[in-house]
Each structure stands twice: as C-alpha cells, then as structure tokens.
Amino acid sequence: MTDALRYEWVRIRTVRSTYWLTGIALLFALLVSIAVSWAMRATFGTAEGPSPEDLREIGPWLGTQFARAGAPYFIAYLLAMIGILGWGHEYRHGMIRATLTALPSRPTVWVAKYVVTSVWVAVTVLACYLLATVVGWLFLSGLDVAIFTGETWQGLLRAVLYAVVLSCLAMAFTALVRNQTAALVFLFIWPLAIENIIQLMFFIVPGLNDHAELPRFLPFSAGNRINSDTVFAPGDTLFGSPLTWVGGLLVFGGVTVVAMVASASLFSRRDA
Structure with missing residues (x-):
C-alpha cells in the first residue's frame, strides 16, 4: 500500500492538469471574494446596500462562492x-x-487513487475556503459584519465533504x-441539465404533480443540500422536504459508495 500511495502521489504531482485546475480554483475563489466583498463594502449602510442581518451568513457564502445560497x-x-x-489518463x-x-x-x-485524490481535493478546498473568507474579512473589517462564525466553520466542513464525495463519484x-x-x-x-429536466417534468406533467x-x-x-441547507432547526427530519444537509449527504454519499463498489469490482476483474 505504501508503494501504491507513493506512486499515485508522484503521478498526481507530475500531471500539469493538476496544477492548472488547482490554480483556477484558487483564483476563482480569490476573484469572487474580492468582487463581492468590495461591492458589499461600497454599498454597506446605503438604502440599496445590504444590512448586517442580510450578511449574517456572509462567511459561508464567500467560502463556497454562494453555493450556500x-x-x-x-x-x-x-x-x-x-x-x-487520474483514471482517464490511465486508459486514454x-x-x-x-x-x-x-x-x-x-x-x-484502486485505494491509492481515491486516497491521494481525496486528500488533494480536501486540502485545496480548505485553502480556497480560507482564502475567500480571509479576503472577505479584510475588505469588511470595521463594519458590523461577522465573518468567522460557527456556521462559517461548519460550512468549511460541509464544503470539504461535498467536494471529496463529488470527486469520488466522478472517479x-x-x-x-x-x-x-x-x-x-x-x-x-x-447535474446541470438532466436533473433539472427531470424536476421540471414533475412540475409540468399533470400525472406527476402529486409526486413533485x-x-x-x-x-x-x-x-x-450539503452546502445550501442551513443548520438543523427544531422539527427538521433527515429526509424531509427539502432534505437537510445530513440527509443530502446520506443520499449523495450512498450513490457514490455504490458507484465506487461497482468500479472496484470491475477494476479487479476486467482486463487492463
């Protein structure tokens, strides 16, 4: 296992796309945070600007580039x-x-690929999240706005979980x-087309309205929902409508586990 982890660690660090994608992620987090924080500071306290109540979740908003919203x-x-x-280059x-x-x-x-990629993704998300929130804190310092709250740190955990699970599903x-x-x-x-079409069908087709x-x-x-749901409120259930973030994690994670088990089984049996 040590040799496999070392092999995969060398591979992920010697592929240029790893650095391009990581760099784009960091740059995106930085630019979005600068643009949003600058605009909020410029309009804070004005008639058309945000109020402190409007910005109570600004930490996770900035950290996730508004995935929280x-x-x-x-x-x-x-x-x-x-x-x-990581897998595609192997076969291509x-x-x-x-x-x-x-x-x-x-x-x-198989295990080494998932472990190394998951660690790389988790560390990059951590860096992006902290970069975005620190930039927001610098721009909004002196205003009645709290950046680093309990929800901000919980949002960090949820962002890392979501990114790692999504990466594992993609792999x-x-x-x-x-x-x-x-x-x-x-x-x-x-996620961006097919699921939206399915949801639209449940609202438009008369026979499906009762199951919307x-x-x-x-x-x-x-x-x-892992990112967008707020913290648990009294009376919330895991699989209510809408799902809580824990319910969303169980559904999304469950699908990912099934796909991973299938991929592991086929990888062990198929010809290279």
Missing part, C-alpha cells in the same frame, strides 16, 4: 476533474498497463466507463 459549487466541479483525469494513454506492472495488486492501486464513473471524455460530460450534463417532492432524492440535487 443554492448556486452550484464550481470549485468542487473543477477539482472533481482531477479525479476524472495506456498507462494502466505500466501501473499494474509496477503495482500488481489492483485493490491497492468511480470514470473507472466504470474507462473514458475520460464521457466522464467529463457526465460531470456537468447530469420525489426529485429531491436525485443524487446531485440531494448533494447540493
């Missing part, structure tokens, strides 16, 4: 591409044969289809 967590999607390319360039020659134990190769799908192009298309088309709450269990819709 329901927007897609763009940084998580960027970093999931690192996982896709025929490197998997060399990998399995150097490391004959397929289970250790599992890539390992299943052994095609990085198909996996990249899936990563964006399914079912789409909340779609994997990416449930996953979005």
Whole structure:
C-alpha cells in the first residue's frame, strides 16, 4: 500500500492538469471574494446596500462562492476533474498497463487513487475556503459584519465533504466507463441539465404533480443540500422536504459508495 500511495502521489504531482485546475480554483475563489466583498463594502449602510442581518451568513457564502445560497459549487466541479483525469489518463494513454506492472495488486492501486485524490481535493478546498473568507474579512473589517462564525466553520466542513464525495463519484464513473471524455460530460450534463429536466417534468406533467417532492432524492440535487441547507432547526427530519444537509449527504454519499463498489469490482476483474 505504501508503494501504491507513493506512486499515485508522484503521478498526481507530475500531471500539469493538476496544477492548472488547482490554480483556477484558487483564483476563482480569490476573484469572487474580492468582487463581492468590495461591492458589499461600497454599498454597506446605503438604502440599496445590504444590512448586517442580510450578511449574517456572509462567511459561508464567500467560502463556497454562494453555493450556500443554492448556486452550484464550481470549485468542487473543477477539482472533481482531477479525479476524472487520474483514471482517464490511465486508459486514454495506456498507462494502466505500466501501473499494474509496477503495482500488481489492483485493490491497492484502486485505494491509492481515491486516497491521494481525496486528500488533494480536501486540502485545496480548505485553502480556497480560507482564502475567500480571509479576503472577505479584510475588505469588511470595521463594519458590523461577522465573518468567522460557527456556521462559517461548519460550512468549511460541509464544503470539504461535498467536494471529496463529488470527486469520488466522478472517479468511480470514470473507472466504470474507462473514458475520460464521457466522464467529463457526465460531470456537468447530469447535474446541470438532466436533473433539472427531470424536476421540471414533475412540475409540468399533470400525472406527476402529486409526486413533485420525489426529485429531491436525485443524487446531485440531494448533494447540493450539503452546502445550501442551513443548520438543523427544531422539527427538521433527515429526509424531509427539502432534505437537510445530513440527509443530502446520506443520499449523495450512498450513490457514490455504490458507484465506487461497482468500479472496484470491475477494476479487479476486467482486463487492463
């Protein structure tokens, strides 16, 4: 296992796309935080500007680039591409044969890829989140705005969880289809188009109106709740409508575990 982890660590650090995607994620977090914080400071206290009550969740908003408010967590999607390319390059360039020659134990190769990629994604999300919130704190210092609250730190944990789970799901799908192009298309088309179409059908088609709450269990819709749901309130249930963030994590994580188990099984049995 040590050799497999070392091998994967060298691989992820010698692929240029890793640094491009990581750099874009950090730059995106920085620019969004600067733009939003500057605008809020410029208008704070004016008639059309935000009030302190409006900004009570500004910490997690900035940290997740407004995924807390329901927007897609763009940084998580960027970093999931690192996982896709981690498997995709193996099959696209025929490197998997060399990998399995150097490391004959397929289970250790499989585990090492997930462990190393997950750690890289988690550390990058941590850096992006802290960078964005620190920039917000610098811009909004002196105003009646609290950046580093309990919800901000909880938001950090949830952002890391979401990004890691999304990356693992993307890796599992890539390992299943052994095609990085198909996996990249899936990563964006399914959550941004297909699930939205399904939800729209449940609202438009008369026969489905009575079941309009079912789409909340779609994997990416449930996953979005990890970031966008607020803290538990009295009376909340895990799988209520809408899902709590824990309920969303269980649904999204459950789908990811199933995909990972399937990918591990096929990776152990299929020819390289």
